[in-house]
Amino acid sequence: MQRPPQRWLPACLALLLALLGAGSAQAHGKHSSPIQTFTQMVGPYEIGVTVELPPATPAPITLDVEVPKDIGAATIVLRAAPRGQPFSDANRAEVATAATGEQPIYNATLNLDRPGDWELEIVAKGAKGEGMARVPFTITPAPLQPFSIPLYVSIGALILFMIANIIASSAAQRRGAAGPSWLGRALGYGAFGTLVAVAIFGAQQYTYTTEEAKATAAGFTYLPAGTLITDSGRPHANLALQAAPAPALGQSTTLTITLTDGGTGLPIDDIVTHHNALLHLAVISDDGSYYLHTHPARVAPGVYQVAITPTQAGGYTAYAEIERVDSGSQVLRGSFSVAGAAVAATPAPGLGQRSVGGVQVDVQADAAPRAGQQSTLTFSFRDAAGQPIRDLSPWLGMAGHLMARSADGVIFAHVHAAERMPPYGRPMLVNGVTYGPDIRFVYTFPQAGRYQVWGQFKYKGDIITVPISIEVAP
Numbered sequence: 001m002q003r004p005p006q007r008w009l010p011a012c013l014a015l016l017l018a019l020l021g022a023g024s025a026q027a028h029g030k031h032s033s034p035i036q037t038f039t040q041m042v043g044p045y046e047i048g049v050t051v052e053l054p055p056a057t058p059a060p061i062t063l064d065v066e067v068p069k070d071i072g073a074a075t076i077v078l079r080a081a082p083r084g085q086p087f088s089d090a091n092r093a094e095v096a097t098a099a100t101g102e103q104p105i106y107n108a109t110l111n112l113d114r115p116g117d118w119e120l121e122i123v124a125k126g127a128k129g130e131g132m133a134r135v136p137f138t139i140t141p142a143p144l145q146p147f148s149i150p151l152y153v154s155i156g157a158l159i160l161f162m163i164a165n166i167i168a169s170s171a172a173q174r175r176g177a178a179g180p181s182w183l184g185r186a187l188g189y190g191a192f193g194t195l196v197a198v199a200i201f202g203a204q205q206y207t208y209t210t211e212e213a214k215a216t217a218a219g220f221t222y223l224p225a226g227t228l229i230t231d232s233g234r235p236h237a238n239l240a241l242q243a244a245p246a247p248a249l250g251q252s253t254t255l256t257i258t259l260t261d262g263g264t265g266l267p268i269d270d271i272v273t274h275h276n277a278l279l280h281l282a283v284i285s286d287d288g289s290y291y292l293h294t295h296p297a298r299v300a301p302g303v304y305q306v307a308i309t310p311t312q313a314g315g316y317t318a319y320a321e322i323e324r325v326d327s328g329s330q331v332l333r334g335s336f337s338v339a340g341a342a343v344a345a346t347p348a349p350g351l352g353q354r355s356v357g358g359v360q361v362d363v364q365a366d367a368a369p370r371a372g373q374q375s376t377l378t379f380s381f382r383d384a385a386g387q388p389i390r391d392l393s394p395w396l397g398m399a400g401h402l403m404a405r406s407a408d409g410v411i412f413a414h415v416h417a418a419e420r421m422p423p424y425g426r427p428m429l430v431n432g433v434t435y436g437p438d439i440r441f442v443y444t445f446p447q448a449g450r451y452q453v454w455g456q457f458k459y460k461g462d463i464i465t466v467p468i469s470i471e472v473a474p
């Protein structure tokens with residue numbers, strides 16, 4: 001008996017090979033997000049660069065560049081290089097900012113030819129000065145999923161059975177007689193068995209992939225049932241702070257922050273962006289009259305720099321907020337002192353009405369703040385004509401930021417606005433998102449005593465900083 005040649009086999013083979021497909025890549029980081037924003041001071045300019053990592057390499061990488069509105073005519077040169085290798089002009093893009101007016105979001109494209117660890121160099125030059133930052137990012141090839149290996153093995157076995165079937169049937173055709181019946185049965189059962197295995201492993205793979213995609217879309221890491229969690233975070237970080245030249249009243253000095261691993265002592269380079277920056281730094285004088293919330297530039301692994309000009313003499317504390325991969329955020333601190341004669345400073349006003357940069361701001365608490373009790377602070381904004389302001393912009397992925405500090409500097413907190421979050425992703429998604437006239441913060445002061453808090457908001461491209469003195473009752 002002669003069986004007809006199995007013409008469907010080549011088509012099946014092609015389909016299976018297509019299913020095996022090419023590998024993909026994913027971003028590294030706590031949220032595995034392919035879009036990350038790095039905000040930092042590049043010399044005198046706070047520049048935000050949003051990196052959209054490609055799903056596989058080689059591929060172009062899209063960069064969105066946000067600049068301060070008063071940057072003027074400046075050039076921003078962007079170069080990418082695999083980490084540890086020199087930057088070359090072969091992989092370079094340049095952005096020229098407008099001399100005046102509202103600054104748009106600029107775009108640039110660089111090319112990534114391989115997965116792995118990369119560095120993006122940002123060099124800005126303009127009338128106010130120049131600076132450099134180098135930010136790290138990683139493109140990690142996606143690991144094999146748990147059902148991938150049995151799936152690929154059974155697909156391979158199925159292919160082998162099909163090839164054997166083709167050879168056997170064409171040999172039988174040439175001889176004009178059927179081969180041994182046991183061979184036909186063995187090949188038939190084998191092909192059927194492996195087909196069932198492919199179906200089972202394929203279904204499991206499909207379920208895993210869709211569940212993982214759902215979890216990722218919701219911002220979680222997908223852990224299938226029974227997964228052992230062994231990664232319990234990274235060791236604490238150590239911070240060393242240096243200021244050079246020696247800080248003096250009214251003189252510019254550069255703060256250099258060196259972050260090392262508390263366990264190994266090696267530079268920390270596993271920091272992930274949180275709230276659109278690798279490192280958030282608050283620099284505060286002991287009397288609270290000087291306050292700066294800034295984002296130092298990463299200039300080398302674990303090394304961050306920013307220039308400041310102190311307006312008060314005496315002691316200062318720098319609070320650095322970072323988040324290591326697979327760990328929560330941590331606040332590290334360093335201190336320095338500024339030479340010179342103390343400047344008489346008026347303490348920040350308490351709750352109530354004040355004018356900041358031409359904007360009327362009223363700050364109210366839902367009740368007199370007490371230690372250990374949740375307080376809601378509401379900031380209400382009106383323009384000079386008394387009309388409610390409804391077009392505050394998101395800043396660093398949030399409606400507003402609030403920092404609270406006890407008078408002795410021991411308690412420090414960075415609080416986020418209790419308002420809806422702007423969309424996460426590329427900066428143009430945030431265009432048209434506005435807040436106001438009220439922005440609320442919820443915070444529990446842990447101890448009684450005097451605190452100073454600073455609310456910060458973005459309005460028409462400027463940052464409004466509102467300092468407030470708050471007495472917290474026991």
Ligand SMILES: [Cu+2]
Pocket residue numbers: 277279280281293294295396
């Ligand atoms: Cu910040």
